[in-house]
Amino acid sequence: MSMTIRTENASRWKPAWQATLRAAVFGLAAFSVAVAATAWNADAAETKTAIAKPARLITDIRIAGDGVTLGDVFENAGPYADRVIARAPSPGQTATLEARWLGRVARAFGLDWRPTSRYDLATVTRLAHVIPSERITNELLNAIILRNDDLAGERLELQLDNRLLSLNVPKDKPATVGISQLQVDPRTDRFSAFVVAPAQHPHAVRVAVSGQVHRLVEVPVPARRILRGDIVGARDLEMVEMRRSALAANTIVDPADLVGLSAKQTLAMGRAVGANAVQPPVLVKKGGLVTVKLEARNMVLTARGRAMESGGLDDVIRIQNMQSNRVFEAVVTGAGEAAVSLPSQVALQ
Template identity: 40%
Template structure:
């Protein structure tokens, strides 16, 4: 009987011990599981704003060595790619639980920057030229080559300045150097050169004008062009075009030269004209037939309808001519 009670008590004690042990270890195990750190992961795209790449920039869930520098960052606005084999060596060095699964496990690191584009540079150059160029009016500039943008670090004040500006007033050529930033140490320098072009206003046909058509104010428009693009004998002033006749077909938008226009034809060939003869003592008129067309001031041949003789006369009005060298025989 005593042995039976002893065995029963032993079993009861063992059960209580197991239960007590489970009660103690169960919550502890759950607590340990909750504190397990997240797995280390690679960032495939990384952006940095200074000249250093840190361990925590490239790998996620790195606590102990996150601020350790592992490489030098690229220049502002540029990128580098860290290969899988290099990243694995870094992970091993810092005892990180990470390894690449393939060569495609890379990290591309891009340096943040402040961009100064070519338009900003051209605007600054133009402002500097305006202070030194002695042109007659507005102008535009052409650079000899396209400008690349300047990338500045994010920790500097953005801005540029122009240095060593030289202008040849006769040829319109210039050279200069653009440096950035505007204040402090120079981080970028770009030499450049180009040409200055004066801009002028030119009256040109607003539509196609046919030969002998009289030019009116409605037929013209004013455009702005480079002075160097205009032909030497071009007529730029609208007042000098209005009332003139097109000597040939005039194209819309093209500058008109002196060779393209003439005084309007006042006398047409084979038309009847009035011939005037003036002397110091008298003025005579007769009827004639124009053998040629002519504008004001031009000398044409006219046949006297009465005598049949052909004479030379100066066109002085619409269907009106005056004998160039008046003689009595000319009017017979």
């Protein structure tokens, strides 16, 4: 009886035990699948989060090329970072990207960025080589000398009509300068040309220029202020370059023609001197006593007279005989000295 009961009990509980075991096994498998699925979903979510990482606006953008890319404007721009979204400003110039436009671009490319206010701006600066006016002038001057034989050997100075002219060449291009269509008027020394930068480049900037070619000459000028009546010495002068067109017709250009002369008026330092501003030094002053000589064969006559006017070396002045009061002409020969010829002998008596 008892054995039958155990057998029956075992037979009765066996299906229940097997069902429980099967449930446990299937439950563990289901849990494993669930865990695996959960892990895959976590990896996928992590990957998605890495791709969709919030973008950050770059407010100060500096570029060298012709186009502005999405990656120039936003950090974490994703797979479209190299996509050109705007044209770059001119070399050396700056443009502003406004908040509303930036928001539209971010939405169009699925970026996690939105402007918080209208002050969310970005400035784009196009980097450039700056070619100054001095370099442009030198390039023009070299081209003018090379292409005009009549200017060879001349000392020249170039004056641009636009003295503030400068050129901006993109930073990613060579900073070279070329000159084209150069023309010089030989009568007026006026010139015109095109400045090209970069030189021999298919997309070079061409700027029209014009100006004046000045021929230079070295001129002696006072190195100090020379007062009226002072004798000009070699140490009182220095040589400077001046534009020939700015000099008067009677300007003294040879220092030898100036040294030893007396200033008829005050001579300003650094200014060219005209021939009418100087004279031979005064050796005889008006009203001063003069020793007058008459030289003849085997005879020398001297007399004292009073100068009626001032005179320098070789000047002819009037002199009054102090004894007879007769007036005669004599040639100044030195300081307080003059000479007469034979017909004036009577005046010495």
